[in-house]
Every structure is written in structure tokens, then in C-alpha cells.
Amino acid sequence: MKQIWLLTKIQLRTAFDFVMITSKKNRERKSKGYTFLVSFLLIICIITAASFSYSYAIGMTLKAIGMIKLLPEMMMAVTCVITIITTINKVKGTLFGFKDYDLIMSLPVRTSKVVTSRLLLLYIINITFTLIIMIPAAIAYGMLAEASLYFYVTSLVMVIFIPVIPMITASFLGTVITVIASKFRHSNLINLIFTFALLTGIMGVSLFTGDSEEKLGQMSAVLIKQVDGIYPLAGMYRKAVCELDVISLMIFLFVSILFFILFATIVGYKFKAINTSLIATKTSADYKIGRLEQSSPFKALYRKELRRYFSSSLYIMNTAFGVVMMTIGAVATIFLSPETLANIMEVPEAAGFIGTLAPVLVSVCIAMTFITACSISLEGKNLWILKISPVLAKTIFQSKIAVSLTITLPAIILDGILLTVGLKLSFAESVLLIVMPAAYAFFTAISGLIINLSLPNLNWTTEVSVIKQSAASMVATFGGMFAAAFPALLLYVFREFSSVYVNAFSTLVIVIVTIILYHYLNTKGEKKFLDL
Structure with missing residues (x-):
């Protein structure tokens, strides 16, 4: 566990420019780091306030039609979609094809621990967005539904595990795309086409199916049934936080942890093969000497x-x-x-x-x-x-x-x-x-x-x-x-x-x-x- 944490810590320092803040050799750089950190926290506060306002507005509509219990599940579904979309792009470059692959793999550390540390990095990135959406949504629900202390405690525990399954799903999709794309000469083009198609499809559906808050509330019951059918953990989340269902809570936590461990283990077996395929350089056999061009x-x-x-x-x-x-x-x-x-x-x-x-x-x-x-x-x-x-x-x-x-x-x-x-x-x-x-x-x-x-x-x-x-x-x-x-x-x-x-x-x-x-x-x- 100590090795996993050390690998993750090093990645975090690099990924989020924490070196700027902790550097003692350059006072100016350290000052800029603290200034950025304060500004970043201020922006997070503004976004969190906007997230609360949005959740509260939807909650008011749902409460008016007697469906306030649907608010936590709806916001969880939004969080899961955002996690999937943003994580697919990060698989290549974070889990596979990272710059210091040779250095990391030369360390006396098991491959499964390297994979776990990479997944933890993805998790830390995603949990940030999850907290920004789900904590304000929980507060909004608690105010509107006059929720008990159990709701707040359960919500705080479950929010830690909400991004796990969507992250694993996105990582699986990203891994499949990465493996398939690596077989082609223009692998980046394959990744790009798929991602743009997914993004365009989601935005297109949003544009042509948008509706008013009132109709949204009326359609919520049908929509939630569909969400429960596609993603059963969403229903378990609602039952755990809103209906005091301890069994749903335990199953939710167990499944999330199990999927994380299974995915890290399975990817560990093919980790070296996939990275080798990505890092390998493909050359053309029909190279011809041509004219040398000169430009400005x-x-x-x-x-x-x-x-x-x-x-x-x-x-x-x-x-x-x-x-x-x-x-x-x-x-x-x-x-x-x-x-x-x-x-x-x-x-x-x-x-x-x-x-x-x-x-x-x-x-x-x-x-x-x-x-x-x-x-x-x-x-x-x-x-x-x-x-x-x-x-x-x-x-x-x-x-x-x-x-x-x-x-x-x-x-x-x-x-x-x-x-x-x-x-x-x-x-x-x-x-x-x-x-x-x-x-x-x-x-x-x-x-x-x-x-x-x-x-x-x-x-x-x-x-x-x-x-x-x-x-x-x-x-x-x-x-x-x-x-x-x-x-x-x-x-x-x-x-x-x-x-x-x-x-x-x-x-x-x-x-x-x-x-x-x-x-x-x-x-x-x-x-x-x-x-x-």
C-alpha cells in the first residue's frame, strides 16, 4: 500500500503543479503557486454555489409534484455521465502511453500496483467534480426534504464511491479504443473520431430533447425507471440515502470496491503489452528519397x-x-x-x-x-x-x-x-x-x-x-x-x-x-x- 501511495503522490505533484507551491529554491515561483491555489479555491467555491442553485431549483420543481426523492438520483446520474465523458479522454496518457513508462516500470514495484496508482490518479481527478455536484445536491435535498442526520452521513460515505463504477466503465471503453486504435497507423485519428462522435451525439440529444422544468418533473418517474434499468446502482443509491436501506448501501459499496480491484487486476495482466504497442514506432517500408524543401x-x-x-x-x-x-x-x-x-x-x-x-x-x-x-x-x-x-x-x-x-x-x-x-x-x-x-x-x-x-x-x-x-x-x-x-x-x-x-x-x-x-x-x- 505504501508503494501505491508513493507512486500516486509523485503523479499528483506533477499533474497539479504542486511543485510550484512546495519549491523552496524559487521564492517567486512559490508565491505564484500560493496565489494560484487561492484563486483556484475561489473558483471552486463559485462553481459549488452555482451547482447548489441548480440543484435547489430542480428540487423545488420535484417537490411541487411530490417527487423530491428523485433529486439525489438525478444528480448522481449527471455526475456519472460527466465522469464517463471526461475519463475516456484521460485513459491514453494517464493509464497507458505516459511519458515516464520506462522509468516507472524499471522500479522494483509490481505491475498491479502501478496500475492501481494510475487508477487512483483518475479517481482523485473525478472525485473533485463529484463533490462539486453531489455535496450541494445533498444539501439542497436535505433543506427541501428536511432530511435526518442519517441522510447526511450516508450521503457523505457514498459520495466517495459514486465515481468508481463510471470511472471503471470509462477506463474500460478507453482501453478498448486505445487497443483498437494502436493497430492502425493513424491511432490518434481513431481516438479523435470516436470521442467527437460521442460528444456530438450527447450534445445533439440535449439540444433536440430539451424541455421545461415542469415537463422535466413530470417525466422524472419514467426517466428514473429507465436509469435504474440501465444502471442499477443508481436505484441503490436512492434507496440508501433517501429510504434508509442499509442493504442497498452495503451492496453499493461492495460492488464499487470489487469492480475497482477486478479492473486493476485484469488490466495489470495486459498493461505491459498495451503500453509496448503504444510506445512502439511504426515505420513505412516504401520510403523514397525526394526533394529537400526549404521554408521560412x-x-x-x-x-x-x-x-x-x-x-x-x-x-x-x-x-x-x-x-x-x-x-x-x-x-x-x-x-x-x-x-x-x-x-x-x-x-x-x-x-x-x-x-x-x-x-x-x-x-x-x-x-x-x-x-x-x-x-x-x-x-x-x-x-x-x-x-x-x-x-x-x-x-x-x-x-x-x-x-x-x-x-x-x-x-x-x-x-x-x-x-x-x-x-x-x-x-x-x-x-x-x-x-x-x-x-x-x-x-x-x-x-x-x-x-x-x-x-x-x-x-x-x-x-x-x-x-x-x-x-x-x-x-x-x-x-x-x-x-x-x-x-x-x-x-x-x-x-x-x-x-x-x-x-x-x-x-x-x-x-x-x-x-x-x-x-x-x-x-x-x-x-x-x-x-x-
Whole structure:
């Protein structure tokens, strides 16, 4: 057990940048670490408060129709879905194909313990999201149902085990995909196609089956029966926490622990074979000598960055999520009326001003697309190659910015056209629908680099720790969301003015801020890059 904990502890220090906080050699780095930790805890508190508000609102609806006992199970189902979706992407890079595989396997530790430590890392990541959803939901239920002390104690015990089965399910699916994809030359493409198909399907179903809270409450009984049939542990959870069923509690805990042990044991047998298959390099037998091409430093770096981006399905999925959401929404406007879209969003009053909010909503999606926020960190220990190359730091920055714009700008133009047709916008609104998100595209690309230069992580062992869990990625994502909220706030404060003028002013502010950031990047940012 001690070996498992030590392996997990090392992975946690790397995955969550804890070295920044515990480092005693660099006081400035340690100070940044504490600042980030405080900011991160503040963000967690805000998200938890929003989660409580959402659970309480649904609970009020369910209580009105006498089905308040369905609230814990509904929120558990939401947690399980989120766990499955987010874990599938993490299997490759956390459980398999991690950077320090050779080093870890050379240690005098059994393979099953290595697998267990990797699964514990996935569990710790997932339990964070589970607590953010389930603890506020439990408090909301307790307040509305006037629950006893037994409910709170049981909920606290069971919440620890809620993500286990979904995590094992997702790990199994991710393992199957990884094994199948490893047989093909373009294994990353196979992973990417499957994940995007799954994400698109879930979002598509959400869009076309959305309904009001009242209908949701009326359909809950039928829905819960279906959930119980597909996932019996959901029914056991409801019976344990709401109906004081001790037998259901014991079965839930036993099954969760049993599945974890079985999966860790089974994967342990094939662990080396799967990793060997992933790490092995496939070469082509029909190599032919061709002409040697020469290009400018920028073009060469741009191609390198673009290949790096598309070589990682994890990188694409976690940075292009906003673009996918934006495209699905744009396509939906072609088939659905503004009234229907407003009902899906559960804000019927928004039907009359969806066109007004369109530039803001698209900008929010772009603000979630921080491709550059981890591009410096992904260089890892090879960063010295860029630093000693006869290339200006400005050119390196421009190549990384260009890759980000390559992903966002074409999507902005295409989706802007679709939204213009679907929402029947005026010429001025159509122009803003492209110009405002484009301004945010430049803003996110440049600010992401600055954030990554300020919060680098060059000693990572898995891409997951840099792309999803690093301080830079978290700051960039939440900072982008707050920046995207700026025009929405102005629209609310100055609602008596024309939305075209307000959005135009917001765009101008973002452009000015972006120009200032770009100047900072090419001056102090260059110095930070050389000091890494």
C-alpha cells in the first residue's frame, strides 16, 4: 500500500503543479503557486454555489409534484455521465502511453500496483467534480426534504464511491479504443473520431430533447425507471440515502470496491503489452528519397506546431470543445426557430433577443478555446532546442498564435454565416457576429501564451497534466470565461441602448486590450521565454 501511495503522490505533484507551491529554491515561483491555489479555491467555491442553485431549483420543481426523492438520483446520474465523458479522454496518457513508462516500470514495484496508482490518479481527478455536484445536491435535498442526520452521513460515505463504477466503465471503453486504435497507423485519428462522435451525439440529444422544468418533473418517474434499468446502482443509491436501506448501501459499496480491484487486476495482466504497442514506432517500408524543401522560420515552426496539435487527440478534444459547441449551436439554428431554442435553454423570454446575444454566445465558445495556454509547457524538456535555435522569440510566439487562429477563425466565419441565415440577422449584426468572436480569437491566443509563460510546467510526465490540470490551463479557461462575460454585462447595464453599439464598443475594448497584451508578449514575454 505504501508503494501505491508513493507512486500516486509523485503523479499528483506533477499533474497539479504542486511543485510550484512546495519549491523552496524559487521564492517567486512559490508565491505564484500560493496565489494560484487561492484563486483556484475561489473558483471552486463559485462553481459549488452555482451547482447548489441548480440543484435547489430542480428540487423545488420535484417537490411541487411530490417527487423530491428523485433529486439525489438525478444528480448522481449527471455526475456519472460527466465522469464517463471526461475519463475516456484521460485513459491514453494517464493509464497507458505516459511519458515516464520506462522509468516507472524499471522500479522494483509490481505491475498491479502501478496500475492501481494510475487508477487512483483518475479517481482523485473525478472525485473533485463529484463533490462539486453531489455535496450541494445533498444539501439542497436535505433543506427541501428536511432530511435526518442519517441522510447526511450516508450521503457523505457514498459520495466517495459514486465515481468508481463510471470511472471503471470509462477506463474500460478507453482501453478498448486505445487497443483498437494502436493497430492502425493513424491511432490518434481513431481516438479523435470516436470521442467527437460521442460528444456530438450527447450534445445533439440535449439540444433536440430539451424541455421545461415542469415537463422535466413530470417525466422524472419514467426517466428514473429507465436509469435504474440501465444502471442499477443508481436505484441503490436512492434507496440508501433517501429510504434508509442499509442493504442497498452495503451492496453499493461492495460492488464499487470489487469492480475497482477486478479492473486493476485484469488490466495489470495486459498493461505491459498495451503500453509496448503504444510506445512502439511504426515505420513505412516504401520510403523514397525526394526533394529537400526549404521554408521560412515562421513556416517551419507553424508546420511543427500544427503537426504537434493534430498528433494529440487529447489536445484537440480539450481545446476545441468550444468550437464544437459553437458549430452544433450554429447548425441547430438552421432547423430550430428562436422560440424553440429559447425553450431548450429554459429561458422563453430570450426568443426575442437571441440575435442580440449571438455575438456574445459565440465569443464565449471562442473564449473557451485556449490552444496556446499549454503550448509552451508541451515543449517540455525539448524547450532548449527552440531557445538555442537562430529564430526570434517573436517568430516562435507568432507560429503558436497562428495555429490557434487556424482552428478558430475558419469556424467563426462558417458558423457566422450559418447563424446569420438561421437567425435572419441584419447586416450590422452579421458583421459583429464575425468581428467580435475574431477579436476574442486573437485575445485568447495571445493571453494564453502570456499565462503559460507565467505559469509553465516543463517537467510533466503525461499530457493530461499539462492540457487539463495545469495552472496555466485553468487560469486561461476561467479567465477567458470572465472576459467573455464582459459584453454580456454591458448589454445588461446599457440595455436601453442599441445592442449593435454596445457590442461594437465591447469589441473595441477587447481589441485594445489584445494590442496591449501583444506588445507585452514581445517585450517582457520574450524575456520570460529566454529565462525558462
